[in-house]
Amino acid sequence: MPRLSYRRALTRALADELARDERVFLLGEDIRVAAANVTSGLVKRFGPERVRDTPLSEQAFTSFATGAALAGMRPVIEFQIPSLLFLVFEQIVNHAHKFPLMTGGQCAVPVTYLVPGSGSRKGWAGQHSDHPYSLFAHAGVTTVVPATPADAYGLLVSAVRCDDPVVLFAPAGALDVREDVDAAALVPVPLGRARVHRPGDDVTVVAVGHLVHDALAVAEELADQVSVEVFDPRTLYPFDWDSLVESVARTGRLVVVDDANRSCGVAGEVIATVVERVPLVAPPRRVTRPDGAVLPFAPALDRAVQPGRDQLLAAIHHVMKDG
C-alpha cells in the first residue's frame, strides 16, 4: 500500500475533480509551477485554461470566481497565505456567502477556497502564520480543517462538489503527514461529519487539524491512566454537534485543543454548545493560542504561542482531577 502524503492527497482530489467535472477549474498565484507544491502536474494534464495563474489581485480574482460560479462553473482558488483571506474577507463573506439568500434563492456560489499551509510555517512570522478559521465559522461559511491525508482528499472533493462556498484550511503542521492508504479507499468525506480517531471513556478531547496528531500522541502517552477519546470535528462549520454531544455525554469531560486565538474561537464555541446541552462532571478546558496572538518570528517564541502537548496533558489532568 503506498504511503500517501497529505499534500499529494490534495493534489489527487483536485485532479479527480478536474477530471470528473468540466466546470471545475483552479485559480491562484503560481499554481502552474505549483509553488505551494499542491497543484503539481495539473497544468500539464488539464491545460492553462483550467489551471489559471492570476496576477496578484486577490480581491478581483476571488470575486471573479464568484461570478464564474454564478454562471455555472465550480472554481477552486488556492491562496498562498492564510492572511490573504483577510484581504478577501469582504468578497467571501459579504458577497459569495450572501448571494443565495439575498437573491431569494436564484443562484448558488459553489467556490472552494483552499489554503495549503495555514498556521505557523516556522519562521514566516506575524503576517503569514494565522489560523483564521473561526472567522469563517462565525460568518457561517462552511469551514473545513482536515487532519489526515484521507480526510484531506475526501473533504476537498466534497468541498468542490458542495453548492455553497467552502474554505478548506490545510494546516502547515499537517502537510507532511503520511498515511498508508489504498488509492481505491479514497472517497468523498461528507462535510459536517466528525470523526473519532480513538475511542475513550474518561474525557473527550476535541482537536482541530494538525493537533489531532498531538492529541493522539498524548492519548497514547496517557493510555494506562486515562481513557481519552480523540474527536476530530473535521468541519468546524457546520459542526457535528450531535456526535460531540453523544461523546461528551458518555465521557462527562471535555478538553478542546485548537491552534487559533482564544477569544471567540472555535474552542470557545465547542465549550459553549456542549455546556448548553450536556452536564459535565468537571469544568471544561481549552488549550489555544493566547488572545489576540501575533506569532513572533524567533522560533522559540513562535512555538511558545502555539498550543503544546504539555499544555494539553495538563488540561487533561485538570479535568480528571476536578471531576
Added chain:
Amino acid sequence: MPRLSYRRALTRALADELARDERVFLLGEDIRVAAANVTSGLVKRFGPERVRDTPLSEQAFTSFATGAALAGMRPVIEFQIPSLLFLVFEQIVNHAHKFPLMTGGQCAVPVTYLVPGSGSRKGWAGQHSDHPYSLFAHAGVTTVVPATPADAYGLLVSAVRCDDPVVLFAPAGALDVREDVDAAALVPVPLGRARVHRPGDDVTVVAVGHLVHDALAVAEELADQVSVEVFDPRTLYPFDWDSLVESVARTGRLVVVDDANRSCGVAGEVIATVVERVPLVAPPRRVTRPDGAVLPFAPALDRAVQPGRDQLLAAIHHVMKDG
C-alpha cells in the same frame, strides 16, 4: 438637565478630543456634511484638514491612518457601513494590530475605527446589517460597544486616547437612545471595564450594545418573579472577566443576549469563559442571531433574525427552571 442623545454624545466626544489634542484628526466618507449625523459641526470648528473627507478607498485610507499613527498622529476613521470593516479587515488585523509586536515595540498604532449604525438599520438588507464585533475580539483588537449616551461619550474618548487600535461599534438600535446627563458628568470610561445596569440575585444577563435596553425592559417585566442582574460588558475585548465571574458566582445562572451570529460569537465566548471558572446551577443559555445569518430585506424577516425580548424572556425562564 439636558437630554443627551447617543449620537450627540459621539459628536461631543470627537469635538472634545479634537480640541484637546492637535494630533487627533477625523477621516471618512461624507463626514464634512455629516451624512451619518455624527460629525455635525466639526468641520466648521476644526477645519477640513482635521475633518477630512476621503474618496471611496477604504483600504488605502485605513492604512493611511496606520501610517499617520506610526508618525505620531491619532486618527479616527468613521465607516459608513459595518461591512466596510470586512473590506479593511486585512489593514486593521494584519497591519495596525500587528505592528507593535512585529517591530519589537518600536511603535504604537493609536487609531480609532468608529462604526455609527452597526447591526440592522431596518431595510438596509444583507450587506449593510452586520454586527461583526466578534471578529475583532477574535483577532484581539480592542472592541467596544457602548449602550448608553454617557458610555458612548466616555468610551469613544478612551478609544481615541488608547495607544492601540480600537474598533467602536455604535449599534443602530442605540443611536436614538437619550439620557439625562449633565455635560459635566461626561467623563472618560475606562476600556475593559463592565457596568452593571441593574443588580440582581437570580441570574446574570449579559447584554451587548442596544440589547442592554431590552434586557433592562425584560428585567423590569420580570421584577416580581426573578431578580435579574443586567451586565453590560461595554468592551468585548478585552473583556472584564473578573467582574463577570463575580456576578455569576453570586447568581449561579447565566444568559447572554447578543445581536451577532451565534457560532464563534462573543456570546459563546462568555459562556465558555464563565463555565471554565464558575460552577453554574443551571446550564447557561444564549440568545443570538442564527448561525451564518444574513439579514433578509423584508422587515418582518429582518426582525425575526435578530434576538427578541420574547426569546430572552424564554431563556431566563429556562435557566430559572433548570437550576
Added chain:
Amino acid sequence: MTDADPVRLYRTVRLIRRFEERAIELVRSGHIVGGIHPYLGQEGIAAGVCAALRADDVVAGTHRGHGHVLAKGADPARMLAELCGRATGLNAGRGGSMHAADLGVGVLGANAIVGASGAIITGAVWARRRLGADAVGVSFFGDGAVNEGMLLEAFNLAALWRVPVLFVCENNGYATTMPVAAAVAGSIPGRAEAFGMTATVVDGQDPEEVHAVTAAAVARMRAGGGPELVEARTYRFDAHHTFEHAVRLDYRPPEEVARGRSRDPVAIQGARLPDARRVAVDAEVEATLTAAVEFALASPEPDPVDALAYLYASGLTARTGGG
C-alpha cells in the same frame, strides 16, 4: 433589444422615471422600508446601454440600481414587489432595493458595495464564454467606484484575459456628497486606458448617443476585442438616497442642480417622438406601473418562519439563535 428604436428608448427612460417617482411615493407612505437611491436623471444610461445588449448578455449594477434592472428587462411589478418586501418580489422579498436581481434576464443584481460588481461580472462573462455562449457583460458603477481598488483590479483581469466587459461609469459628479474632482486624481477614462482599454466619454443624458456608443463598443467586444470603458456624464436629479428628503445635506449649489436638471433624458428622448406616440407610450407606462403598484401592495409578505430560507444552496440548515 439590440435596436435603437427611439420609441423603445423613450419607453425605457419613461418607465424608469415613473418607476422611481412611484417608488419615492411608496417610501413616503412607508411601504418601502429603508428608502432607495433614486436613479432620476440617469435613466438615459441604463436605457441606452441595455438597448445595445442581447437577452443572454449579463449586467451587474449598483446601489442606485433600479434603472439597470428594469432596462435589462425585469418585470416592473415583481421589481416593485421586491422593494416593498413581498414574497412575489424578484428576490422573494429577501433583497430589496440594493440587491434586486433577476438572473433569468441576465441581471446579476444591484450591489450595495461600491466597486464590487466589476470582478463578479468579469468572472460571469468569462464563464459563460467557456460554457459556449458568446455573451458580453456590463458593469455599471459610479464615479466614486473608480477609487475602489477592487474595481481597478477587475479592470486588470478583464483586460489581461480579454473578457468582453463594458465598464460603464455613470459620472453624476458626486459620490454621495464628495465632488468627483476632490476624489479622482487623473481622469476616469485615463484609469481605463492605464490598463490598455479603449475609453469613450458620452453624454449620458442622451439615450440615443449612449446607445450608439455602447452598441459600437459591444460590437467590437463581440468581435473579439477586449473590455472597454464608457464614461457617461450625467447628473443625479434627486437625493443621493431618500433619507436626504428628511435631512438636508448642503453640498450642491442650487444653480448647479437647476443646470443639471435642465438636460432631462426623458424630455430629450421624448422630443424625438411624435406627440401622439409619446402620449401613447406614457399611457402604456402609466398602466404598467399602476398595475405594478397594485400587484406589489396586494402581494403577501414573506412568512418570518422562513427568515433563513435560501441561506444555503446546499440545503444546510442553520442553527437558530434562540436560547
Added chain:
Amino acid sequence: MTDADPVRLYRTVRLIRRFEERAIELVRSGHIVGGIHPYLGQEGIAAGVCAALRADDVVAGTHRGHGHVLAKGADPARMLAELCGRATGLNAGRGGSMHAADLGVGVLGANAIVGASGAIITGAVWARRRLGADAVGVSFFGDGAVNEGMLLEAFNLAALWRVPVLFVCENNGYATTMPVAAAVAGSIPGRAEAFGMTATVVDGQDPEEVHAVTAAAVARMRAGGGPELVEARTYRFDAHHTFEHAVRLDYRPPEEVARGRSRDPVAIQGARLPDARRVAVDAEVEATLTAAVEFALASPEPDPVDALAYLYASGLTARTGGG
C-alpha cells in the same frame, strides 16, 4: 546621504550583496529559520534611491526588503541578528526577514503583504508634514504589487492630497513565477500617469542612474510637487525565496537568467572606482559583515516567557492560551 558619491553608492551595493550572500549561508546552516527573499541583483535600486534621501525621510519596503533597510542606514549587525531571531535584533527577534524595521532611521519596515506599504507611507509622510517636518517618503514594491487594488488606491490618495511619496516599482520581471507581461495589462508608468503622476523609467542596474533620477524626483517633491513613480527595470539574480534552492521551479529560461545576471549593479558601480579604492571598500564591508555575523550568532535568543511582549502598546495583557 543626499550625495551621489560613487564610493558611497558602491559601498552600499556591495554591503547589500555580501549581506545577502552571508544571509543565504545562514539560511543553509539553519541559523535563519524560514528563509529569505534575496535582493541579489536589485541592490542598485535601494542604494540609488536611499542616497537621494535625508535621514528624516521615511521608506517602507517589501518582503524582499533587506536592501531597503540597509540602504536607509540600519545597522547590519542588528539586522542580521533580527534575521537570526535574536533579542538584539532590530525588532528584538519578533519580526524576522519580512518585518525588519528601524523606525529610528526612517524605515517603517519590510512588509510581507504585497502592495500594503504604499498607503501606510502616504499616511506617515502626510502626518510628518502636518507635524512640521518637510520629509518625503519612498514606497518600494515589485511589479506584482501594481496589480493590487490597495496600492492603486494609495496612488490616488497620494496624488489627490499631494503627499510627496516616491513610488518605486522594482520591476524584476516576475511576481514569484508570474511574468510581468502576463500580469500587467497596460504599463507600469501608465498606471501612475492615470492618477496624474509623473512616471520615469530607469535602469535599475545602474546605481548612479537610479540616484540621479530619484534625486531629481525628490527635489521636485520637496519643492511642493506631488507624488511620482519610478519604474526601475531590474533582474532578480537568485530565487524568489530560498525555498527555491531546494525545489526547482521551472519558469525562467537559463539564457534569460544569464543575460539578466550579466548586468550586475555591483560590477557596474565597482568599475567606476579605482581598483585600490574598491578593494579597500570590499575589505571594509567584509569586516563589517564578519563582525555582524559574530554579533548575531553570539546574541541571545529571546526568552519564550516574553513571547507576547510588545503585543499591545497600551499595556494590555493578553489572556494566555493554556488550559
